[in-house]
Amino acid sequence: MRESRQLRNRLLEEVMSIPVVDVHSHVPAAQPFARSLRDLLGYHYYTELAHSSGLAREAVAPERPDEEMIPALLEALENITNTAQYSWLIELAQTLFDFEGPRLAAANWEPLARAVAARAEEPGRARTILDRSRIEKVFLTNNFDEDLAGIDTAMFVPCLRADALVFGLEDPAVRAALEASSGVALTGAKSLKRALGAVVERFRGAGAKSVAISLPPSFVASVAGDREFKAAVRAALRGDDLSLDRQQALQSGVLFALAQLCADCELPFQVMYGALRNAYVQGVHQGRDLPHAGDTLHGLLPLLNAFPQVTFCLSVLSESQIQELNSYGWIFQNVVLSGHWWYLNVPEYIAHDLGARLQSVPKNKLIGYYSDMYKLEFGLAKFNMYRRVLVHVLAGHFIEAGLGTEEEALALSRQLLRENAIRIFRL
């Protein structure tokens, strides 16, 4: 199979050079890159895996000084050198900070820490990182009341994160923030919808290209009757404790109102389905959530059917739903399959999932990957991991399987990495 190895190498070289659009990240526009090594090592993948491997949660607490936290963490990370997550750290350190070792340890972290701090002072650092990573644009995740001024839209694309709106309206602080940021006094369902409209309008004005939400397992989007929704909103505004039915009516009502705004404004709706929050109570910060096997996307059908004109970019968290999601993308005109999320962002899972997507779903409906990163540096390593899996799958499951030529494989790569995102989000 010498040819096959050569084919892979040729494909890899090409695929590595394709610029990408990253449709989902948690990068803060004000400080998008690491100012310190701790900014990189503090990523929940490292703290949660170090904790899982045996490190006390306190060892990575924010108040611990670097000189204690970093060596303790690095010692624990020796237990995860086998993982893809660890490989991200090494690849970005090597590529962006000239780190030379294959392993980061107590003996060699200080020069790296100095390099991270020094590079952070270089002008245009964010652009430099993106260029080295061949990333064209990065979507942000912005809370509804976030100040969007000063976001550099040459690099970043704002995105309205709707979780607090759908799940937080029982909290008076959320309602107050919504009133303040929308300029609408909340008195009932009608004013709530006006406030949501004002939020979306403000986001559009700032260049937002999408609304996004993370839905818990078993979430059911019910077509809320107008009366039930009004009653639920009134109860929430009064500060009542809501019954489960009322909560459901409130949440679904807001979700549908947001979907209607997406329809009116031609914004795609990114839906990430299935994170069970705070399942592991002793876990580290951001390391407490889980997937939930056995779930079904069935609860989304009312939403998908009610808004055929809205493009829903769906991600799931559980392998038991991957093929179900594949089937949704296969028949629903308004469903796009997006990336490989979190616990499924592992080469083994990506390869199986991607193989099936490429073999059965229209190619214009596949957003290959997004980074989900908190600092720009990780985009490089995560997208490179994906590029390698993509090449592996294209060589074996597409070209070898007789589904297309090498040239078509490259055209497909460009769609998955860049072009579909540009078309779908109207960039």
Added chain:
Amino acid sequence: MRESRQLRNRLLEEVMSIPVVDVHSHVPAAQPFARSLRDLLGYHYYTELAHSSGLAREAVAPERPDEEMIPALLEALENITNTAQYSWLIELAQTLFDFEGPRLAAANWEPLARAVAARAEEPGRARTILDRSRIEKVFLTNNFDEDLAGIDTAMFVPCLRADALVFGLEDPAVRAALEASSGVALTGAKSLKRALGAVVERFRGAGAKSVAISLPPSFVASVAGDREFKAAVRAALRGDDLSLDRQQALQSGVLFALAQLCADCELPFQVMYGALRNAYVQGVHQGRDLPHAGDTLHGLLPLLNAFPQVTFCLSVLSESQIQELNSYGWIFQNVVLSGHWWYLNVPEYIAHDLGARLQSVPKNKLIGYYSDMYKLEFGLAKFNMYRRVLVHVLAGHFIEAGLGTEEEALALSRQLLRENAIRIFRL
């Protein structure tokens, strides 16, 4: 691995030449092959994928003339050239109609359309297609009241599709059709069972070798008490609106009665489990159903346990049930694993499923594949896709894995493609 490549080529040549028995299709005996290109392009895989990729549903409506529908569809299909489904179309066009292009487009469809129309006039066309496809026999799917006269049983095997009997008896038209076709007046549970017996008897007389049904997700086959069944039948005959309990008693009762007839007549029962019907309301015709992740076959246990003497050929629609089904085939004497159905009929899924089946389930209990086709032409491309995956799995997961020799791999292929079906269905 030059040897390995040679091994695959040798295996492929052999496996391609094995004649197959196709135990499940929707081919209409009266018009089993395409008379027009539209007969091929109208297959729901193409209309649903074209729609999914962006084509308006109306563009593929029956009333649209070919000159509009075909170019519109072909333009949309450019979005699915990556898929296995598309590869079926090209392979059959090339092999059966001397089509030369790798892609079907507005520029080249007319000669193909003429070729399809011309070949349709050739005498013995069905036989010619089957011979080119190395398909020996094709099972049909016949409604209980269908006229079975004139079916060419040299090529076709009738099969009683029981869905309307199990799920349709609340509909007066179904009851009337049952009375007419069975010659039995329905007055209660006893006469209903006599009518079912008459139907099965008529089918057997026409050469039927199987009963088949498609069950929805979460279906529970409860051992209906005789009294509950009688009451449910009476209520249905009266035209009452049935409670869920009554519906359940009626459906399970009919299902058990049919299983009893299978036992009496030594007919295998083909059960396809898990299609959620009409989930996508804006979908095209036959493009509205979905799998349902998270389901379990547990609800079939009462049926499987009640009829140890009936062979149940099971298929599932959801990847999350594949390994469960594997375990059923592993221990149940009366469970045969059958094919790779619909949304799972994708090389990536077939390979994983088949790998595990070959490594853990008795080889005499595996029906490798069926076409599920509506026109004979697709049998060629679908079975060829399966043959290629089979060779891939045999080379890597069977021979390389040390489970058997090349000769044994070929013997296994013959069992999966042909011999098991002949033995199990007593052909």
Added chain:
Amino acid sequence: MRESRQLRNRLLEEVMSIPVVDVHSHVPAAQPFARSLRDLLGYHYYTELAHSSGLAREAVAPERPDEEMIPALLEALENITNTAQYSWLIELAQTLFDFEGPRLAAANWEPLARAVAARAEEPGRARTILDRSRIEKVFLTNNFDEDLAGIDTAMFVPCLRADALVFGLEDPAVRAALEASSGVALTGAKSLKRALGAVVERFRGAGAKSVAISLPPSFVASVAGDREFKAAVRAALRGDDLSLDRQQALQSGVLFALAQLCADCELPFQVMYGALRNAYVQGVHQGRDLPHAGDTLHGLLPLLNAFPQVTFCLSVLSESQIQELNSYGWIFQNVVLSGHWWYLNVPEYIAHDLGARLQSVPKNKLIGYYSDMYKLEFGLAKFNMYRRVLVHVLAGHFIEAGLGTEEEALALSRQLLRENAIRIFRL
């Protein structure tokens, strides 16, 4: 890829020579190896697969003489020569009994039967088998009232199997046995806990290193209130028929009490989740249980969260839960992923599961494999199967995927096969 083949061969040679610790088996310490061929052929894998392939259950009944049972079974086993389970039989026969054929049949079983009987007389046979198998230690599965004296702890590690304690206390015979073996009269929750403590104490004294339990699908470990637990215990002691709520309180209460004892005694708790018992009523002995697709480990969260100081070694039975389990191991400090159990102990499933584990879970939290065997001979073949899959995965999904070097792959193998078990179980 000549290098790749050579890499695999080098890895295989090394991995084959690593001694292993087998953390879960059903070997009886008093008679750990086969005294007859029937002791080997009677393993439920063979009887259940033979039955599944068509053999009447009666043909393998205990009262059947060898001369009838063995040829009948062997004839049926011709239907499973494709399976990994069959390959175990041949590999152990060849390696441990100088069996020469590739297939065991009516014509060649008698010399093998004589060899099995003869070897059984050799002194030190158990040790010989373990040495040939490169197995260092084998965990047993001991009922709470089992006599632990005379267990050769140079070879065997006792393990308290807690199923009867958690699920059997409604049975007066179980309660009587618990009173007798613990020396504690059961009068309520307090004395029950004392009795459990006495059992664990007795096991620790005999060298036990673990408590183990098999939980059914959908089991929910609820934090039982003290009052509910006391009431449930009293009702059970009175011999009442317990309501579902009471059963739940009793079972969870005992489970939590055992977990507390594990915490006190620093014993890991092995939890095998998801076997649906007696699902196939016509099945052979031990061939009636099934996995249950669609389940979730969610019901274990109260237990895992309540005992952060107890190491839970988890196994699942359903492919739909494999990735969920992976995520548990990824974040929970007290969750270790253990082996590939029963219906998932198939190379295809192991490879997919192991690929993801190696790429995403800390390497010190992976117990690669256990045999689950009933006779020592099977350890050889089962571990060898695992070693081969491990090499395949390490070569392709670890070294080729750029996650580590050949040397690191071997270090990883030693952790998975031996070192993690030694550290986790304090051997």
